[in-house]
Amino acid sequence: MKRLFVSLNRALGNQVPEQRIYMRSDKSTRYVRLSPLAQTTIGAAIAVTVCWSVIASSALLIDKLTANSEGKQSAVIQIAFQDRLEQISGERDQRALEAQTAQERFYIALEQISEQQSDLLEAEEERRELATGIKIMQRKLQAAVKDRDIAQKKSDSLLNELQTVSGSIDNRIGNAEDVQTTLSFVTDALGTTSQERDAVLMEHKALKDRVAEMEFDSRLLQERGDQIFARLEEAVDVSLGPLKSNLNRSGISVDNLINEVSRGYSGTGGPMTPLVVSSKSIFDDQISNRANKLLKDLDRVNLLKLAARKVPLGHPVAGSFRYTSGFGYRSDPKTGGRRLHKGRDMAGPRGTPIVATADGVVTFSGRQSGYGNLVKIRHSQGFETFYAHLNAIRVKNGQRVSRGDRIGDMGNTGRSTGVHLHYEIRVGGQAVNPANYMRSVN
Numbered sequence: 001m002k003r004l005f006v007s008l009n010r011a012l013g014n015q016v017p018e019q020r021i022y023m024r025s026d027k028s029t030r031y032v033r034l035s036p037l038a039q040t041t042i043g044a045a046i047a048v049t050v051c052w053s054v055i056a057s058s059a060l061l062i063d064k065l066t067a068n069s070e071g072k073q074s075a076v077i078q079i080a081f082q083d084r085l086e087q088i089s090g091e092r093d094q095r096a097l098e099a100q101t102a103q104e105r106f107y108i109a110l111e112q113i114s115e116q117q118s119d120l121l122e123a124e125e126e127r128r129e130l131a132t133g134i135k136i137m138q139r140k141l142q143a144a145v146k147d148r149d150i151a152q153k154k155s156d157s158l159l160n161e162l163q164t165v166s167g168s169i170d171n172r173i174g175n176a177e178d179v180q181t182t183l184s185f186v187t188d189a190l191g192t193t194s195q196e197r198d199a200v201l202m203e204h205k206a207l208k209d210r211v212a213e214m215e216f217d218s219r220l221l222q223e224r225g226d227q228i229f230a231r232l233e234e235a236v237d238v239s240l241g242p243l244k245s246n247l248n249r250s251g252i253s254v255d256n257l258i259n260e261v262s263r264g265y266s267g268t269g270g271p272m273t274p275l276v277v278s279s280k281s282i283f284d285d286q287i288s289n290r291a292n293k294l295l296k297d298l299d300r301v302n303l304l305k306l307a308a309r310k311v312p313l314g315h316p317v318a319g320s321f322r323y324t325s326g327f328g329y330r331s332d333p334k335t336g337g338r339r340l341h342k343g344r345d346m347a348g349p350r351g352t353p354i355v356a357t358a359d360g361v362v363t364f365s366g367r368q369s370g371y372g373n374l375v376k377i378r379h380s381q382g383f384e385t386f387y388a389h390l391n392a393i394r395v396k397n398g399q400r401v402s403r404g405d406r407i408g409d410m411g412n413t414g415r416s417t418g419v420h421l422h423y424e425i426r427v428g429g430q431a432v433n434p435a436n437y438m439r440s441v442n
Contacts, residue, residue, distance in 0.1 A: 005037060012036035020103075022109045028223070029113075046095070050088065057084040120221035127214030131200075141200040148193045155186045281329045309403045310380035313437055314357035316387060316423045317410070321348035324420055327433040333417050341385065342431035344438075345423035350419045352410040354387055354402045357437075366395050371422070372414020375407050386424035389416045 016036040023030045034042075061077045061084075071240060271405045325333075325345035332339045356377055363384070364376035373390035391411025425434045 002061050009035050009037045012040055013058075016040055019106065021106065022113070024109075028225075046233055050092070054084075054088060057081075057088075067115050083379060111441060120224065123217040124221055127211065127218060130207060130210050130214060134204070134211060135199060136142050137204055137207060139175060141197070141204060143195050144193060144200060145388050148190065151186060151190050155183070155190065158183055160187065179411075207313060229374070255259065310359050311383055312357040312405050312434075312439075314355070314363060314383050315438055316354055316385075317348060317352060317421060318355045318404075319348055319352040321346045321352065321410075321421075325433075325436065334415065342345050343388075343422050344434045345420050345422055347418060348419040350391055350409070350411060352407045352421075353406050354390060354410055354421055356403055356405050356407050357385055358383070359402050360385075360396045360400070362397055362399045362407075365395050365397055365399075367413070370415035372415075372416060373408070373411065377401060377407070382428045384426045384429075386422070386426070388422035389420060390422070391419075 013036045018036060018037050019034045019039065021032045021034065023032070053094070058081075059120040063083050064077060064080070088127070092235055142280065145438060186406075226353060243345045289422050323344065324342060324347045327341060329338055330341045344367050354375075358377075358379045360377040363378045368374045371388035373388075373393055375390065375393055375395060377387075379385065387408060389411055390408035390413065391407040393407070394409075395405075395407045401407060410419060416422075423434055425432050425437055
């Protein structure tokens with residue numbers, strides 16, 4: 001049952017995108033996720049309710065029509081029906097207005113979240129600057145305290161000297177005046193230093209309060225960052241899971257394919273810059289590690305998308321067609337004997353475009369016995385595709401083609417009973433069922 005719901009959500013996702021309704025409080029932000037299946041169910045319920053209202057109203061009008069006289073009843077029913085239609089129309093317009101308003105609020109909420117994220121990043125930068133300022137102020141405060149202690153020691157020393165010479169004050173009046181001047185200077189210096197110390201302490205307290213506030217903002221930033229990472233990781237899983245599953249289901253080695261693609265997209269370079277040696281990596285913290293993992297997953301998704309173009313997962317007919325014969329043993333259309341059919345036949349109008357199902361190199365383009373006009377393309381991972389019975393060939397030997405490039409037109413050449421394309425996929429020279437690979441892109 002869960003797999004059925006997942007399949008329905010995936011099928012409806014192209015027409016009804018997933019919506020999220022955010023609810024913000026003073027301390028946190030929460031959201032309610034509406035999946036495509038839930039939105040479709042709600043829409044169907046509303047439609048059923050509206051239809052039921054119309055049917056019920058019509059039934060009431062019919063009852064009134066049979067109860068009264070024919071002339072009055074027709075007039076009353078017509079007026080009531082028009083009133084009901086106007087009421088239903090008003091309700092429909094109201095629901096449409098509410099839906100539009102809700103959508104506008106949703107986009108406004110997304111913009112607010114983006115603005116708040118930017119504010120938090122700026123707040124984090126301010127917190128770091130304040131922390132640096134606090135360290136500088138602490139060093140200044142420590143230096144001021146040391147200067148105060150030195151001045152205090154000098155004052156004590158001078159007081160001791162004053163007490164020592166107090167017995168001979170008459171003979172050293174001039175020296176006493178100098179000492180008194182020195183003491184006054186030291187006292188003033190001590191007062192100034194004390195005032196500076198008090199000012200530094202007050203500034204230090206204010207900075208501590210500011211740091212606490214910035215730490216709180218930082219925690220909020222981290223929580224919202226976790227939410228953003230969770231959404232990005234969920235999006236990566238949604239993108240990576242189905243593509244990897246389809247490749248594995250087709251018997252393709254995903255790791256070998258990714259390694260081959262990464263070797264082809266491995267160019268680096270840039271101007272020479274000074275060498276920087278750091279004893280501590282900037283990616284040691286949890287957020288950086290999580291971001292690095294997310295970037296690696298995104299790179300893997302990109303490589304898988306590039307890799308998917310190198311194996312024949314596309315469809316060879318770019319137009320209307322129908323399947324006329326599948327892969328496996330069948331009754332030969334010419335002789336009636338039982339023979340192995342190594343490909344899949346698709347019939348359509350003459351001249352229907354035939355396209356390459358993956359990136360590759362044309363290894364043969366020309367006429368070949370029962371195949372008629374034939375194009376062979378060599379792809380990655382040992383894959384080779386055949387396009388037979390073509391009416392016209394539009395590529396040459398050695399030509400590189402990309403998925404979706406037109407290589408020929410559907411025709412009726414060679415051993416054929418009607419206009420169609422004979423499509424083969426070979427792996428290591430062995431024919432395999434093309435349906436397994438064509439199905440993986442549906």
